[in-house]
Amino acid sequence: MTFKALWATKPKDSILVELKQLDDEQLMPGDVTIAVEYSTVNYKDGLAISGRAPVIQTFPLIPGIDLAGVVEASSNPAFQAGDRVVVNGWALSQTHHGGYAQRARVCGEWLVKLPDTFSAKQAMAIGTAGYTAMLSVLALEQGGITPDKGDILVTGASGGVGSIAIALLSKLGYRVLASTGRLAEATYLKSLGAAEVLDRSILSAPGAPLGPEKWAGAIDTCGGNTLVNVLAQTGYRGTVTACGLAQSMDFPASMLPFILRNITLAGIDSVNAPQQARITAWERLAQDLDLEKLGLTTQEITLQQVPEVAQQILEGKVRGRTLVNVNA
Structure with a gap:
């Protein structure tokens, strides 16, 4: 199966990010395969794509520290096909392919089941x-x-x-x-x-x-x-x-x-926070976040627009949250 993804390489001293068509053989090891629906652009994503900080530690790599989508296949007993899940941090965009792609394969221990309150789009508006x-x-x-x-x-x-x-x-x-x-x-x-x-x-x-x-x-x-x-x-x-x-x-x-x-x-460490802390945070977000206000914070872009917005976020020109519709 082929899918769209942003592909980061480092041919010389700078990072090159291109929109590519990849196949499942290029996914990394993991026990859960996800059909990604949305990702997002964070300040750390700006650092990663620009190379201003050594976030990406292995090349080539799919950037994106967040993703939300639906489980397609799983050998992890905690997850099954059809589960709606979110991943924040862990090794994404550092040593493991991240969220700027239509598909992902990750370790089940990184996943949190998405509260019913949120769609995948809303989950990445949070990110x-x-x-x-x-x-x-x-x-x-x-x-x-x-x-x-x-x-x-x-x-x-x-x-x-x-x-x-x-x-x-x-x-x-x-x-x-x-x-x-x-x-x-x-x-x-x-x-x-x-x-x-x-x-x-x-x-x-x-x-x-x-x-x-x-x-x-x-x-x-x-x-x-x-x-x-x-x-x-x-x-x-x-x-x-x-x-x-x-x-x-x-x-x-x-x-x-x-x-x-x-x-x-x-x-506050969001990358390696223990699973129970993540679950508690998402449960509290479902309880305490006003979804109307969440909507006020959000703009939506495509994969192709990510490098430009990543630069803008480093320059302090982006307000609120930026969603990435990986299927647009």
Whole structure:
């Protein structure tokens, strides 16, 4: 059986991504074969396709860290033909073929059965970005940050993680502050549930090691000076989750927020998170995500458009979530 896929090679020093017609013999080992319906474009996909970070570790490879579709064949007893499934992270787009294809063969241990609430299209409107946002919300809850404790700040608010995080937090009753470098998106962010929109410039430059207490917790997608300033202005016994490095992977921080205010910095890993954490996150997404707001975050593209959009997402020009219809 032949199928369409994006095929990444590295003939010299740069990565070349082309739309190819492949066959099942080019799929990688796995115990579950999936007819893919949708994938998505995340910041990590932009890093992978551009080569700005060594995400892809073996060539040639089909990129795409997410996929959703229907099981066609399985030798794994946990799955059978017809099951609707989603895969986020694991080895996809690193050492194993990913979601930018009409077919995939993967390890059953990577799969989560899709909640009945979601179609494959909605699952990829969520994707790794939304699943990461949910893991971050769960970490805030585990830190004891309830809506009555105070405001929650979301940085990189107009991106995929930020958009879904705002929608989730607002539905759960939190008052959300949205930090963005794209103030023209203020109406969009408020439609998702943000109470206030802040210019990212107030957080992105070097600041004092300790500042006034402005929020009870935060979800940070930026790293660098932004994360340092977020911590410096978090209230006593607050929790901040770190799940991105859109500004920088550096962390030029002080110990003062941790010692004087007992702040918790919680790292969020979506790639290798244990299966139960993934199942819990998807169950909570089914319960807590407003599907109308999810629709506001989404645009849809074809496989052929992925390289262009991947570059745009690195330049901060993409709002919300980008779906990839692999069959279009």
